[in-house]
Amino acid sequence: MLAEGLQKIYKDTKALDGFDLAVPEGTVCGLLGPNGAGKTTAVRILTTLLRADGGRATVAGYEVGRESAQVRARIGLTGQYSAVDDILTGRDNLVMFGRLYHLGKRRARERADELLDSFALTEAADRQVKTYSGGMRRRLDLAASIIVAPQVLFLDEPSTGLDPRNRNKVWDDVRQLVARGTTVLLTTQYLDEADQLASQIAVIEAGRVIADGTPDQLKTLIGGDQIGVVVQEARDIPDTVRVLASVTGAEPKVEPDLNRVSAPAVERVAILTSAVRALDEAGIAVEDIALRRPSLDEVFLRLTGNASPAPSAAASDELEKEAVSS
C-alpha cells in the first residue's frame, strides 16, 4: 500500500495536504493523529470512497482512482461510522454481504454463522441491528469487513466502544489475518493498541505525516529511556538532582509535586545500578526507582502538541528514510 502526496481540499480546510505513506505487504501500520488530522479522509480515499484532489495511491498493486474495481475486490473496510444496514438483522446483513461477495447462497449462510459465532453475536443474530448496542454494532461491522480474507484491511478506530474482552478478540483476529498475509492500516486513538499491533506507526497532523517509524524509533525520537527516582522527603530533591546528574551526565528534570527526579538513561542497567549505589551512599531515602520507556502517549502529545516545537522535521526525515515501502 502506497500513498504519495495525497491531497483533499474541502471548501476552506485542507483535510489532506501531501499525505505520504508506504506500508509493506503483510504488516500493520498504525495511523495516529489528533481529531481532525485527516485519518478518516485518508482511509476513505484509499478505500475508493472519496476521490483525491491530488497525488496518487496504490492499494494491493492497483491504482486507487483508476482501478477501483480491482482495489475493491481486495480490501476490507471498517469505517469510523457504522456501515451495516440497521433495518435488517445481523444475520441478514452478513448473508447479504456474503452474497454480494458471490460466495454462493449456502456458503454465505455458513460464513455468516461462523462470524456471528466468533464475534459472540449468535444470540442477537436475528434481531434488527438498530436494537444493537454500540459495541455489538461495531463487532458486526468488523465481521462484515472480513467475510472474505482481504489483502488489505482498513480499520478506522476499530475498537472504539469495545470492552476489553472484545478488543482483545479484535486484536487476535487482526493478528491472525496478518499471519495469513493481510496488510492492515489501522487508525486509533488508543496508543497501546498501536503499540500492541503495529510494526510501523505514522503520526499525522493537519493532513500530512509528521513522523513515521517503528514504535521504538518514535519513542527514541522523543528522548529514549528515562530513569526516575521518587524520594520520600522533598528536601532530598537537590541532592538527588546532583547524584543523577553525575551518574547520567545529563540535566535531570524535577517534578516537585511528585517528589520525582528523572534523567535520560542510555545504558539502562549500568545507570540503574550506579544510581542505586550513589543514592544509598548519599543517604537519600528513596521511595521508588525505575527505568521507564516513554509511552506512545507521550510521543503523541509531544509530536502533535502545537505548544511544544518538538521533534524537528529533520528527526522525522531520518525515520522516514528507515521506513520500508512495498
Add this chain to the structure above:
Amino acid sequence: MTAPTPVIPQSGLERVRWAVSDTWTITLRYLMHLSRSPERVVGTMLFPVVSILLFGFVFGSAISVPGDGSYREYLLPGMFAQAMVFGIAGQAVAVATDVARGVNDRFRSMPMSDSAVVVGQTCAEVLNAMLDITLMFLCGLAVGWRFHGSFSDTALALGLLLLLRLAATWIGLYVGLILRGPESGGVLMPLMFPVTMIANTFVPTEAMPNWLGTVAEWNPLSATTAAARELFGNPGAASTDVAWPLQNAVLMATVWPLVIMAIFMPLAVRRYRRLSR
C-alpha cells in the same frame, strides 16, 4: 475459521451475471425493509384505495361525462395512472434516507456492480407497484368500475401502468439522490399536485384554458390515462380527446416512459457513483 478468498468476475459475461445477481440481492434487501415496516406498505396501499373510494363515490355520482358513461368509469383509469406517479415523492424521501445510511459506504467499497443498488431499488418499487395495482383493480371493481376490453387489451393497459410506474421510479430515485437529505423531501409533495392535476385525470383537457389544455395533453400521465381508458373500454377515450398525443395514446404511453427512463436512468446511476465525492 477460514475466510474465503475474494473472487472477481473474469469475463464480460460473468460480469453481467454478477450485476444481475447483485441487483437481485439488493432487491431482496428492499423487500426485507418493506416487510420490516408494515406501516409503510399499508400507507402506500391505503393511498390509492382511499382515493378510489373517495373520488369514486364523491365525484362519481355527481359529475357527468361527455358521451354517455358514468363518471366513475371515466375517472378510475386516471386514478390508476395517478397512483403510479404519486409515489415519486415518498420514494425520493426513502432513497435520500437510504443513501444517508452508512451501509452505502460498505456497498461502495465492495466489488459489487455499481448500478445494482439503484436498479435493485427500482425493481423492489415495481414489485411493490404490482401489489398496489392489483389492489386498486379490485377496489375499482368493488365501486362499480368495469373493464370492457379483451383480456389482452386489459393486460396491455396494466402493463402500460406498470411501465409508467417504472419510469416514475427512476425520477424518484434521481430526485432522492440529489436531495440534500430526507428533510428536504417536504418540497416535493406540493410539486406533485400540478403534475397529477394538469392532466386528463379528472376532467377532459378540452375543458381547460387553451394553453393549460396543451400542457395537459402532453403530460405523460395523460397519455397513460387515455391509453388505459381506450384499452379498458371506458368512456372518454379518443372520441373526446382530440389532441394528437391522446389520439395515439397507446403509442405515447409507451414512448413517454421510455424517454423518461432514457434520461433519468443514466443520471441516477452516475449520481450514485459520485455520492460523497
